[in-house]
Amino acid sequence: MSAILKANWSYPTTVWAGPGRIAELPAACARLGITRPLLVTDEGLRDAPMVRAARELVPTTVIFSRVRGNPVAANIDEGLAAFRSGGHDGVIAFGGGSALDAGKVIAFMSGQKRPLWDFEDIGDWWTRADPRGIAAVVAVPTTAGTGSEVGRAGVVVNEATHQKKIIFHPRMMPGVVIADPELTVGLPPAITAATGMDAFVHCFEAYCAPGFHPLADGIALEGLRLIQSYLPRACQDGRDLEARSRMLAAASMGATAFQKGLGGVHAIAHPVGAHFNTHHGLTNAVLLPYLIVHNRAAIAPQLPVIARTLSLTGEPFAALLSWVLEFRKQLSIPHSLADIGVTLRNPDTIGQEAALDPSAAGNPRPTAAADYARIFRSAVKGDLELAG
Ligand SMILES: NC(=O)c1ccc[n+]([C@@H]2O[C@H](COP(=O)([O-])OP(=O)(O)OC[C@H]3O[C@@H](n4cnc5c(N)ncnc54)[C@H](O)[C@@H]3O)[C@@H](O)[C@H]2O)c1
Ligand SMILES: [Fe+2]
Helix, strand or coil: CCCCCCEEECCCCEEEECCCHHHHHHHHHHHCCCCCEEEECCCCCCCCHHHHHHHHHCCCCEEECCCCCCCEHHHHHHHHHHHHHCCCCEEEEEECHHHHHHHHHHHHHCCCCCCHHHHECCCCHHHHCCHHHCCEEEEEECCCCCCHHHCCEEEEEECCCCEEEEEECHHHCCCEEEECHHHHCCCCHHHHHHHHHHHHHHHHHHHHCCCCCHHHHHHHHHHHHHHHHHHHHHHHCCCCHHHHHHHHHHHHHHHHHCCCCCCHHHHHHHHHHHHHCCCHHHHHHHHHHHHHHHCCCCCCCCHHHHHHHCCCCCCHHHHHHHHHHHHHHHCCCCCCCHHHCCCCCCHHHHHHHHHHCHHHHHCCCCCCHHHHHHHHHHHHHCCHHHHC
């Protein structure tokens, strides 16, 4: 028997969690003063019954679905044109991280005068934005992974430079999140596993990132524990609403925790995703053990706590590494980047871009471009020793 988990949270934003809560979409729009929403989703979900049902709940809704996985700037431009010409006053961001990010960035850009790349997550560039020009967002996640529904950033690929850029503003945090596990029951096991591992890596990297942030640390550890217990259940039986509910919570916890920082897994996953269009969570899931090996000495203080949280016994590094490898196997996640279509075409470029990625700042071991290139090569080849 699955428990029915229903709650309202006001942390880190207003979250309405529980099965069936999508019925409250009209109330969510009303709360934010949205009368004519643009519902931003992706091509894969456009014709899904849940998107049609959402539209019927708020009949003034117009759907915009020209968003691909790993959204590109052209998707944002087109969505912005639809938002402006349709006279919309808010966004319903509906889908996985790709749709959520696109919806958030379209709402953010709706009243800005400067171009998108002026708002990249560099220093205080976000202060360039006019906060009055940011439209309200209701976020409705349909995957449990990125946590974008409670995040203050959107990831967009710059096709001209083949780089994934993080667009950041504190007010990009959605005003209301509807976290309805019933919307995730149709997610196939492979995407469930890959997105769930994204959340795991968010928690893991946040916990290991340097800095004083006990709030983030506590959330990250509980997130790891939830994912260990419930991700296999969600993959085995997609209709297990308790597992789906707890995974949605864990995904939001990952993104809440990574306000502290991310690390080398994401630093490499971003250029790999931009150059090879691999799925973000899957890329992270493959990369995680290579970065655990690389960061071994730097994360020595964190390893016993993580091992204890996951109820692992024995020497913490060995126990964690073998558990991660086994967990990945159980979830049918491959061991090498080559297995997901990544080649050794441009290791030095990947290394340089990884070192410049904002996530690299959170890596516990100082890591230069040449080291990132080596770790990338090790992950393509599936050679864990080379990562050390
Ligand atoms: N903003 C952030 O903080 C943040 C964090 C991590 C990742 N990201 C970004 O999020 C994106 C990845 O998001 P994702 O992992 O959720 O994948 P996704 O949004 O790209 O979706 C993957 C696939 O799953 C399908 N799908 C989504 N929900 C479904 C459902 N309920 N049933 C059936 N199919 C469904 C989609 O149509 C798509 O084909 C990347 O662009 C990544 O860079 C953002
Ligand atoms: Fe991620």
